[in-house]
Amino acid sequence: MTSEPYLLLSAILFAIGVIGFMLRRNAIILFMSVELMLNATNLAFVTFSRQHGNLDGQVASFFVMVVAAAEVVVGLAIIVSIYRARRSASVDDANLLKF
Amino acid sequence: MTTLIPLVSGDQVAFWICAPIMVVLALGMVIARKPVHSAICIAGVMVGLAVLYAAQDAPFLFVVQIIVYTGAILMLFLFVVMLVGVDTRDSVVETLKGHRIASVVAAVALAAMVFLAIGSRVFDGIPAGLTEANAQFGGNIQGIAALLFTRYVFIFEATAALLITAALGAMVLAHGERLKAKKTQLQEATDRVERYATDGVHPGPLPSSGVFARYNAIHVPALLPDGTASELSVSPTLRARGVIMDVENLRRPSDESHAAIEQASAQAEGDAL
Numbered sequence: 001m002t003s004e005p006y007l008l009l010s011a012i013l014f015a016i017g018v019i020g021f022m023l024r025r026n027a028i029i030l031f032m033s034v035e036l037m038l039n040a041t042n043l044a045f046v047t048f049s050r051q052h053g054n055l056d057g058q059v060a061s062f063f064v065m066v067v068a069a070a071e072v073v074v075g076l077a078i079i080v081s082i083y084r085a086r087r088s089a090s091v092d093d094a095n096l097l098k099f
Numbered sequence: 100m101t102t103l104i105p106l107v108s109g110d111q112v113a114f115w116i117c118a119p120i121m122v123v124l125a126l127g128m129v130i131a132r133k134p135v136h137s138a139i140c141i142a143g144v145m146v147g148l149a150v151l152y153a154a155q156d157a158p159f160l161f162v163v164q165i166i167v168y169t170g171a172i173l174m175l176f177l178f179v180v181m182l183v184g185v186d187t188r189d190s191v192v193e194t195l196k197g198h199r200i201a202s203v204v205a206a207v208a209l210a211a212m213v214f215l216a217i218g219s220r221v222f223d224g225i226p227a228g229l230t231e232a233n234a235q236f237g238g239n240i241q242g243i244a245a246l247l248f249t250r251y252v253f254i255f256e257a258t259a260a261l262l263i264t265a266a267l268g269a270m271v272l273a274h275g276e277r278l279k280a281k282k283t284q285l286q287e288a289t290d291r292v293e294r295y296a297t298d299g300v301h302p303g304p305l306p307s308s309g310v311f312a313r314y315n316a317i318h319v320p321a322l323l324p325d326g327t328a329s330e331l332s333v334s335p336t337l338r339a340r341g342v343i344m345d346v347e348n349l350r351r352p353s354d355e356s357h358a359a360i361e362q363a364s365a366q367a368e369g370d371a372l
Contacts, residue, residue: 001108001110001111001114001226002222002225002226003222003226004217004218004221004222005114005118006114006151006155007217007221008214008217009114009118009121009122009151011210011213011214011217012122012125012210013121013122013125013144014209014210014213015206015207015209015210015213016122016125016126016128016129016206017125018202018205018206018209019129019202019203019206020128020129022198022202022205022206023129023199023202023203024129025194026134028134028137028138028176028179028180028183029128029129029134029137031176032128032137032138032141032176033128033129035141035168035172036125036128036141036144039144039145039148039168042148042160042164043148043151043152046151046152046155046157046160047155049155049157049229050155050156050157050226050227050228050229051222051226051227052226052227053226053227053228053229053231053232054229054232055229055232055233055239055242055243055246056246056250058157058159058160058239058243059243059246059247059251061157061160062159062160062163062243062247063251063254063258065160065163065164065167065168066258066261066262067258067261068168068172069167069171069172069262069265070261070262070264070265071265072172072175072176073175073265073266073268073269074265074268074269074272076175076176076179076269077268077269077270077272077273078272079179079183080179080182080183080272080273081272081273081275083182083183084275089134089183092194
């Protein structure tokens, strides 16, 4: 099977992640959208790895997973602390830095 | 690749089954109003991705995807959804004018651009495949390990530092500072008596729920001496749900047995006479 279908699927998932990130206002769902985008790039990495016949792409994908895990841990901690202060998980409510 | 049907290989079957499901679930993640539904949808997408990794000769990433993403990160998301409130729904009011249309147009434009790039024959011919690269060190996991501990060893060590920093950061961020000093028992007792003096609030504990011969669950109210139910003896949450047992229901058994006793004694007296 050629690589194009995998890359197209990866692009579709990335675009859906972009839509979710821009449309939704719940901080948790924004994070899920970011995760979806990271996963889409992982799929592209794995596809490239198979296309070129070496394992560097899979190693890159592994590093993306590690960074995503760290990012989620810190991000969710921030969401919880914001929720504790303002009783809301909506990104519209955290606007003190705006002015 | 094993051939199931002529000209259709196993990875093609996996792809054409998984890909539509994944796209639908990803859209569901964006559309779902409740965060829990979004989390379930994205869990499905991640399992689908794991299947695609397995179909693309990446058994190590297949397992890591299931364990790390579906197992750990998704559970973390679910924990936070439960902490922050399952019922929080997004408001549907647009705060920026034309924001929705603009974002959809931007995302579709991005997808179209990437599609064009991929469609212009980036890769000619069939993929090289990983059989050779995997066989070099005796397997996929061994091959990845050989790369991780030679060429990428410094990045690998940097990720260790990153993970430790992230864990510390999460601990610092999630640690709640106590805004008010904790009350001592003496202060609590003083406050309770003061509330009794000013507002007349009963200083003792609330009455417990009713304990009867047939029922003693928390949804059964205690009866006051005048036969009405005590409002304080059941949780307001249960009252809001409307699952509190009716007083009549509590009184009926004793009324019935009283009636039976009276009837029996009247009958006995009638027999004696």
